[in-house]
Amino acid sequence: MKVAEKDNVVHGMLEDEYRRSQEIVKALHAKLEGYPRGALNVRRKKVKDKKYFYHYLVRRDGEKIINLHIAEQDLSKLRKQIEEREKCRKEILSYKKRILYLAKLLKKSKREGGREK
């Protein structure tokens, strides 16, 4: 069987990219910690002819579901934070996919490849 000779430069670039991706995931996870957890939920109430909207941040804490009321004036800030958190999560996911791909390519162990939680 013909085996291609290992190219030091290409291999080094892949190793760099692998290491860089891991560092970015770590940094983005640290950033994620600063964002509020949970999803925004709206409860609608109708009292007589009037409609009322109450916003809640719903998150799970072990077995419990926590509903945290959000005041109207904090809503836009929270929405922005949640939007940024999702952007951050999306980035993490794309880097994790890349790490797995590179791990296979570089023949890293599964643990190194970032499969562990």
Next chain:
Amino acid sequence: MKNKLPDNLFPENIKNLLHAMSDVGFFERSVVIGSWVMLIYQELYGARYVLRTLDVDFAVHVAHKKSKLRANLKQLITSLGFTDYFDAEGVEKFTGGGYEVEFIGQRSGGRSKGALSVPEWNVTAIPLPFISIMTDCSDVAELNGFIIRFPIPEAFFLHKLIIAQRRLSDAKRDKDLEQCSVVIQIINDERMKNIIEKQRFSRDTKRRITASCEAIGFPLQRIGLL
């Protein structure tokens, strides 16, 4: 404009980033560096090098440590869909679409680590030595109706000759020297000597340049260090 780059040279999100940065005047004194420069050289001078990393580096010209804000690049870059984060050294970087954007500034003396604050653009940069070689000796090109600045091949070449020997990783050193070997064909000796004349290199740096030149078979007299 003598240097005109094709509109589709860069991926769409990188092109948008360059466009936005050009609009606020970033490329008046700062330059795009890293492996993307090789793409520009390939287009303008025919020096072909296909390997490209996914980080987009900019050498930022630090006018003054207390310069007032000119444009908020942090806001600008995040508005283009990039996410900002801090690396272990405290340098703020940006990631989006698989690319990583980072700024590098001239480290003046010492071995200080950490981040270099650039208030003029509201970003932090990685302080590294010899970066000013590339910001001081640069040229501009037109891309899709806007201007980007890049180091002239001689400055890029000289910078690589120096840093190649400072690398801790063999693979990175090989990559630097491989890029040098490609750039050799477009080096102008006169411009090279002009750059060298402006620099004051230590004995160690001269030794590094010599070692790199020997590794790629580049005659030292063409640099003017002999």
